[in-house]
Amino acid sequence: MSADSGTQTTPPPAESSPDDHKKFSLGEDWAATIVGLVIFTLCLVGVLTPELIP
Numbered sequence: 001m002s003a004d005s006g007t008q009t010t011p012p013p014a015e016s017s018p019d020d021h022k023k024f025s026l027g028e029d030w031a032a033t034i035v036g037l038v039i040f041t042l043c044l045v046g047v048l049t050p051e052l053i054p
Contacts, residue, residue: 042048 039048
């Protein structure tokens with residue numbers, strides 16, 4: 001007889017991805033990109049002057 005006597009083995013659970021829980025998830029890289037673009041825009045508009053930037 002073989003060791004596989006009709007029992008089925010279940011595969012290990014897949015790792016959860018941010019989309020599994022159906023909530024909006026913003027990655028760390030995207031958050032840094034958005035913050036950088038906001039700072040860049042504030043510099044272009046003149047809100048952040050060269051005196052404020054170290």
